[in-house]
Amino acid sequence: MKRTLSIIKPDGVAKDVIGEVIKRIESNQLKIIAMKMLQMTKTQAEGFYAVHKERPFFDSLTDFMASGPIVVMVIEGKNVIDKYRELMGATNFEEAAEGTIRKDFATDIEKNVVHGSDSPETAAFEIAYFFNTFEIASR
Ligand code: ADP
Ligand code: MG
Numbered sequence: 702m703k704r705t706l707s708i709i710k711p712d713g714v715a716k717d718v719i720g721e722v723i724k725r726i727e728s729n730q731l732k733i734i735a736m737k738m739l740q741m742t743k744t745q746a747e748g749f750y751a752v753h754k755e756r757p758f759f760d761s762l763t764d765f766m767a768s769g770p771i772v773v774m775v776i777e778g779k780n781v782i783d784k785y786r787e788l789m790g791a792t793n794f795e796e797a798a799e800g801t802i803r804k805d806f807a808t809d810i811e812k813n814v815v816h817g818s819d820s821p822e823t824a825a826f827e828i829a830y831f832f833n834t835f836e837i838a839s840r
Contacts, residue, residue: 704734704775705782706827708816711769714738718806719772722815725788725802731778735837743767749830752823758811765811773831777840782824785817 709722726733741749746763753759776785790801794813797804807813818824828837 703779703781704777704828705785705818705824706816706831707774707776707785709772709774710812710814710816711765711771712809712812713806713814714770714772716806716814718802718814721806722772722802726774726776726785729778729784729788731776731781731784732840733774734777734840735775735832736772737831737836738770738772739831740770741767749827762811775828775832775837782818782820786819789815789817 746766790797790803793810794803794807803813
């Protein structure tokens, strides 16, 4: 699998860093092959983050993810899953490396600007959660 799902979360959209995130993707040899803006319902957010349903932060996280518009993208490229997670930085912005998206723009462990799939299996599930095959370009 050389595709991953990226989300610019509600805080990232509110902070007007959509362009910044896209610039970092495009300037690192990764290609956007699908993209749209939408707002999830609470139920859709719960379905997306179902793997985390036992976590103490699940209710707050899914409220947050449904709180405003998000930008969802499919990104393609060599080693894209690891490469995009490297561009994002650690979950906790305080532990994120210099120059990463979360280090530069996040201010909260929950509201951390971006999401990226963490394995080929989750990428397949997450891409199909938002896009059908006709919405994904081949470039
Ligand atoms: P990542 O997004 O880096 O893959 P996880 O999959 O572990 O991180 O968690 C999913 C999302 O849940 C995180 O991006 C963050 O928004 C939120 N989250 C993770 N850990 C915490 C926490 N300890 N407290 C609050 N929110 C958290
Ligand atoms: Mg994760």
